[in-house]
Amino acid sequence: MRRLIAPVIALLFLDASVTFSNWWPTPAVYWHGAPSVELAVLLLALVIATACGWIGGSRTNDQRPRTNDQRPTTNDQRPTTNDHLVRWLSAAWVVLMLGRYVDVTAPALWGRELNFYWDLRFLPDVAAMLLGATRQAVLIGSVAAVAIALLLTLLYLAVRWAFRQVLPLLDNQTPRRTLGTVAALGVVLFAMQAAGLFGRDYLGEPWRLFPRPVTQVYVRQARLVMQAMSTQTTLPPSPALDANLARVQGADVFVFFIESYGRVTFDNPAFDARLRQPRAAFDAAIHETGRDVVSAFVTSPTFGGSSWFAHITFLSGITVGDPDVNALLMTERRPTLPTNFAQRGYRTVAMMPGLWYPWPEGAFYGFQETYNGPRMDYKGPSFGWWDMPDQFTLAKLDEQETSKTSRPPLFVFYPTTSTHTPFSPLPPYQPDWPKMLTGNPYTDAELEKAYVGEPDYMDLGPGYADAVAYAYETFAGYLRQRAGRDYVMILIGDHQPPALVSGEGAPWDVPMHVITNRPAILDSLAAQGFTRGMTPARQTLGDMHQAVPRLLRAFSEP
Numbered sequence: 001m002r003r004l005i006a007p008v009i010a011l012l013f014l015d016a017s018v019t020f021s022n023w024w025p026t027p028a029v030y031w032h033g034a035p036s037v038e039l040a041v042l043l044l045a046l047v048i049a050t051a052c053g054w055i056g057g058s059r060t061n062d063q064r065p066r067t068n069d070q071r072p073t074t075n076d077q078r079p080t081t082n083d084h085l086v087r088w089l090s091a092a093w094v095v096l097m098l099g100r101y102v103d104v105t106a107p108a109l110w111g112r113e114l115n116f117y118w119d120l121r122f123l124p125d126v127a128a129m130l131l132g133a134t135r136q137a138v139l140i141g142s143v144a145a146v147a148i149a150l151l152l153t154l155l156y157l158a159v160r161w162a163f164r165q166v167l168p169l170l171d172n173q174t175p176r177r178t179l180g181t182v183a184a185l186g187v188v189l190f191a192m193q194a195a196g197l198f199g200r201d202y203l204g205e206p207w208r209l210f211p212r213p214v215t216q217v218y219v220r221q222a223r224l225v226m227q228a229m230s231t232q233t234t235l236p237p238s239p240a241l242d243a244n245l246a247r248v249q250g251a252d253v254f255v256f257f258i259e260s261y262g263r264v265t266f267d268n269p270a271f272d273a274r275l276r277q278p279r280a281a282f283d284a285a286i287h288e289t290g291r292d293v294v295s296a297f298v299t300s301p302t303f304g305g306s307s308w309f310a311h312i313t314f315l316s317g318i319t320v321g322d323p324d325v326n327a328l329l330m331t332e333r334r335p336t337l338p339t340n341f342a343q344r345g346y347r348t349v350a351m352m353p354g355l356w357y358p359w360p361e362g363a364f365y366g367f368q369e370t371y372n373g374p375r376m377d378y379k380g381p382s383f384g385w386w387d388m389p390d391q392f393t394l395a396k397l398d399e400q401e402t403s404k405t406s407r408p409p410l411f412v413f414y415p416t417t418s419t420h421t422p423f424s425p426l427p428p429y430q431p432d433w434p435k436m437l438t439g440n441p442y443t444d445a446e447l448e449k450a451y452v453g454e455p456d457y458m459d460l461g462p463g464y465a466d467a468v469a470y471a472y473e474t475f476a477g478y479l480r481q482r483a484g485r486d487y488v489m490i491l492i493g494d495h496q497p498p499a500l501v502s503g504e505g506a507p508w509d510v511p512m513h514v515i516t517n518r519p520a521i522l523d524s525l526a527a528q529g530f531t532r533g534m535t536p537a538r539q540t541l542g543d544m545h546q547a548v549p550r551l552l553r554a555f556s557e558p
Contacts, residue, residue, distance in 0.1 A: 006165045007165045007166055007168075007169055007175075009165075010161070010162035010163070010165035010166050011039075011162075011166060013158065013159075013162050014036075014039055014093065014159070014162050014163075014166075015035060015036045015039050016031040017093070017096075017097045017100075017155075017159070018036050018038055018039070018093070018096045018097055018100045018214050019031065019034040019035065019036045019100070019210075019211050020100065020101075020104070021034075021104055021211075022104040022105050022107075024499075024500070024503075024504055026458055026500075027105055029101065029104065029105070034209070034210065034211050035186055035189075035209065035210055036210070036211075036213075037186060037187065037190040037210050037213050038096060038213055038214060038215060039183075039186075040182075040183045040184075040185075040186030040187050040190070041183070041187060042089075043166075043179050043180070043182075043183035044180060044183035044184055044187060046166075046167070046170060046179075047170060047176055047179055047180035047183065048180075050170040050171070050176060051176070055082060055085060055167075055170075082167055085167070086160055086163045086164055086167065087160070089159075089163050090156055090159040090160040090163055091156070093159045093163075094152065094155050094156050094159055096214045096215070097155060097159075099214045099217050099218055100214045100217075102217075103212070103214065103217045107499065107504070189209060189210070190209075190210050193206075193207075193208060193209055193210055235318065235325065235328060235329055235332070236318055236319075238316065238317060238318060238334045238335055239317040239318075239545075239548065239549055240549070240552075241317060241335045241336065241337060241339075241340045241548070241552065242335065242340055242343075243340065243552035243553070243555060243556040244344075244556045244557060245340070245341065245344045245552075245555050245556055246555075246556055246557035247518060247520050247521050247524075247554065247555050247556060247557060248409075248488055248518070248521070248555045249344070249409070250409060250486060251409060251486045251487050251488055251516070251518065252402065252409050252410040252411075252412065252485070252486070252487035252488070253341065253346070253409070253410070253411050253412070253487065253488045253490070253555075254410075254412045254414070254487060254488070254489045254490065255314070255315075255337070255411075255412065255413045255414070255490045255492070256412075256414050256415075256416065256475075256489065256490065256491050256492070257307065257310065257311060257314075257413075257414070257415040257416065257492055257493070257494045258416050258419060258468075258471055258491055258492065258493050258494070259307065259415065259416050259417060259418070259419045259420045259494060260419050260420060260421065260423075260464070260467075260493070260494070260495065260496070260497040260501075261419060261468060261471070261491075261492075261493030261494070261510060261511060262493050262495065262496030262497055262502055262506075262509070262510050262511075263297055263493075263496065263506070263507060263509040263510060263511065264496055264497065264501065264502040264503070264506060265465075265468055265511070266511065266535065266536070267506075268461075268502075268503070270461065270465070271461070271464070271465045271468075274462075274465040274466075274469065275465060275468055275469055275472070278468075278469040278472040278473055279472055279534055279535075281472065281473070281476055282472040282473075282475060282476040282534065283533065283534045284476075285475075285476035285477075285479045285480050286476075286479060286515055286534075288480070288483075289479050289480060289483040290483070290517050291479070291515050291516060291517045292515070292516070292517070292519075292522055292532070293513050293514065293515045293522075293532075293533065293534055294513070294514050294522050294525045294526055294530035294531060294532055294533075295511060295512065295513045295514075295530060295531050295533060295534055295535060295536040296511075296512050296529060296530045296531060296536045296537065296540075296541040296547070297509040297510065297511060297512070297536045297537070297538075297539075297540045297541060298492070298509065298510060298512050298540065298541050298542060298543065298544045298546070298547045299507070299508050299509050299510075299540055299542065299543045299544060300313075300493065300494065300495045300496070300508050300509070300510045300544055301313045301319050301320055301321040301508075301543070301544060301545075302321060302494070302495045302508075303495050303496055303499075303506075303508050304495060304496060304497065304498040304499060304502075305421075305495065305498070306495070307415060307494040307495060308326065308361075309321055309322075309326065310494040310495055310510075310544060311413075311415060311494065312326060312329065312361075313544050313545050314337075314492065314544055314545070314547070314548060315336050315337050315338065315365055315413065316329065316334055316336050316337075316545075317336075317337075317545050317548040317549070318334075318545060319543060319544070319545045329364075330361055330364045334364070336364070336365050336366055337411070337548070338350075338365050338366045338367050338411060338413065339365075339366035340552075341411035342366060342368060342411070345408055345409070346408060346409050346410065346411040347368055347369070347401075347407065347408045347409070347410050347411070348366065348367045348368045348369070348410075348411045348413075349367065349368070349369045349370075349371070349397075349401055349410055349411070349412045349413070350362060350365070350367040350369070350370045350371070350412075350413045350414075351371050351393055351396070351397055351412060351413070351414035352370060352371060352372050352373070352414075352415070353372075353373055353376060353378075353387075353388050353390075353392075353393045353417050354373065354415065354417050354420075355370075355372040355373055356372065356373045356374065359372065365413075367413070369401075371396070371397075371400065373387070373388070376388065376392075376393065376396050378392055378396075379438070379439035380392065380436070380438070380439060380440065380441045380442070381441075381442065381447055383418065383425050383426065383427045383450070384417065384418070384420060384422075384424075384425065388417070389418055389427035389436070389474075390416045390417060390418040390419075390427075390470075390471065390474050391427065391429065391430060391433070391436050391474045391477070392436045392437070392441070393414065393416075393417075394414075394474065394478050395433050395434070395436040395437055396437065397412065397414070398433075398481075398482070399437060402482070402485070415494065416471065418467060418470060418471065418474075419464075419467040419468055419470070419471050421460070421497065421498060422460060422463065423460055423463035423464045423466070423467040424463040424466075424467070425450050425451050426450060426463070426466055426467055426470055427442075427450060427470070428442055428446040428447075428449070428450055429470060429473045429474060429477065430442065431477070433477070433481050460497075460498075460500060460501050461501055464497055464501050475489075475491065479515075486517065487516070488514065488515070488516040488518065488521065488555075489513075489514070489515040489516070490512070490513070490514050490515075490551070491511075491512070491513040491514075491515070492510060492511070492512040492513075492544075492547075493510030493511055493512070494510065495508070495510060496508060496509070496510065507540075509540050510544075511536055512536070512541075512547060513534060514530065514551070514554075520554075521554045521555060524553060524554035525550065525551075525554045528550045528553065528554070529541050529550070530550075
């Protein structure tokens with residue numbers, strides 16, 4: 001019995017290492033006792049191979065009988081066949097473990113399954129962004145790299161130990177028959193599960209004894225890669241974007257994408273309670289300045305990241321949910337909201353505080369003017385990965401564009417940055433807006449309070465709610481600063497925050513608000529499904545690209 005303790009522990013470890021689940025909302029995992037079909041298939045294959053004499057659990061390369069006076073030759077010291085087998089099995093099993101970790105962790109933290117072909121190319125950028133939000137970025141990055149290398153080494157050594165405990169069992173007929181019987185039973189049970197013979201649970205879902213095989217994850221990813229590399233993508237036709245815009249003529253039109261502004265701000269009770277007062281203050285600012293607002297939920301084409309998919313979806317009216325469609329669409333000349341507004345006499349401007357590199361996509365959109373990070377020339381203290389606060393960008397927009405006395409009406413596109421993961425450090429709100437354009441927009445006490453602590457990656461919820469509250473306060477202040485201006489302001493979320501904030505299985509819906517002092521626009525949108533006020537109706541209005549024709553109908557005379 002004592003001899004069996006180590007092999008049993010080894011088998012349990014091998015099973016748990018590819019069947020664990022995510023411990024939401026953390027990167028940690030736990031095992032709830034699920035069996036592995038991969039382990040069952042592997043054990044059955046090893047049993048058959050041993051029974052056929054192809055491998056031996058503990059035999060050496062030298063199978064010749066020895067006399068008592070014979071000493072082991074140097075050939076006996078060479079690695080045995082099973083040594084090589086253990087190494088290959090251990091390396092392959094670590095690959096399965098990594099696949100399982102990605103499969104259960106990505107949906108829990110990000111909100112959707114990781115696509116190796118599309119997403120892996122962005123992981124270095126994501127890592128740089130998260131590390132760049134902290135003041136110990138280089139140290140954290142170095143420690144993380146060493147820790148990952150050490151962890152992979154320890155995993156390999158642990159798996160190699162496990163296989164070295166299991167393989168010798170195969171040399172003994174009784175343990176070999178036992179392992180073979182249990183492994184064959186596991187394969188049969190998995191086949192029954194795949195055939196749907198286990199019935200359904202109380203939620204109506206097929207009851208599962210085995211989790212999804214990791215090999216199935218890799219097969220699916222390989223299929224996605226092959227499809228992406230071989231399939232010719234066909235784009236749908238562009239919607240009619242040549243609206244007459246008669247109801248907005250003379251007014252500036254602002255399209256402000258609020259980073260990570262998702263439905264969770266309304267559905268999550270804790271977030272809703274934290275944001276109730278800032279949302280009410282924003283609503284009060286809307287009405288005090290002679291305006292009104294209608295709201296709705298729309299479904300974003302992305303979740304937890306890849307904001308540019310939402311941007312191009314809204315500006316082109318075509319749903320874009322992956323880099324290939326995005327890249328293909330960029331190669332074509334298509335009508336967009338900016339080009340339509342330009343044809344109606346508008347000056348089209350893109351405010352891009354997060355843009356620090358050349359932006360060839362701007363040519364596709366048709367913007368006449370683009371303000372990137374270097375051009376904005378922010379001289380104040382940095383906050384987060386993109387340095388400049390949203391309040392500064394709005395102040396810069398006024399300084400460079402809206403404050404001009406003799407000018408055409410503006411169409412402005414602006415994706416915000418202050419509500420981006422990891423949501424801290426958060427800039428203070430500055431009531432004195434002109435001060436935002438100086439090199440010292442905040443006092444030392446305000447900065448000290450803002451920089452207290454580092455982002456808590458295990459609990460980003462409070463920081464997220466505070467960041468959205470800052471966005472409400474900033475836009476409310478902007479409304480009051482420009483109370484006499486005639487403009488239509490469209491506020492829309494680009495996507496939900498990552499799943500470690502929004503929760504498991506959260507919908508892809510984002511809020512959309514239209515603020516203006518022109519009743520005809522608000523009445524038209526209300527007739528098309530929007531709700532009066534800052535709180536949208538629970539039913540989603542539709543996909544994000546479907547909101548574009550609704551807006552154009554509201555902006556235009558029949």
